[in-house]
Amino acid sequence: MIAPAYTSQTCSYCGFVHKLNRNSEIFKCRNCDYTLDADYNASLNILNLGLAQQSMVAGNMKGNVCL
Template identity: 55%
Template sequence: MPAAYTSQTCSTCGHRDPRSRNGVVFTCTSCGHLDHADTNAALNILNAAGLGRVRTWSPAPVGCEASTTRRAA
């Protein structure tokens, strides 16, 4: 697989569509697979090397932010 298309190709179903990538979020326009765009691209490289799927990532729902609260030492 050409490296230029790893971030546009779904690591789950193999469908390629530039519209699937929106910044850091990858949402397949065919099967709906959701992942971090860089993780999806890395999984495509691993799959092409025959090493299989390692992990997935899901972004926080729209309107939610990751916690930035820190505890005092």
């Protein structure tokens, strides 16, 4: 379970959570170096959480990126 408070600290690409991922307005993942606007990253995480709850299938955010 990821609380909404952690959405700004979670990498929307790989799911890595670290409080130092967010540096003011910029999000940079300390695991995979994915970098983007911090608020946009948080909104992507909220979207991902919503989709996961709807599908009831995804319990694993890692390795769940299919492009």
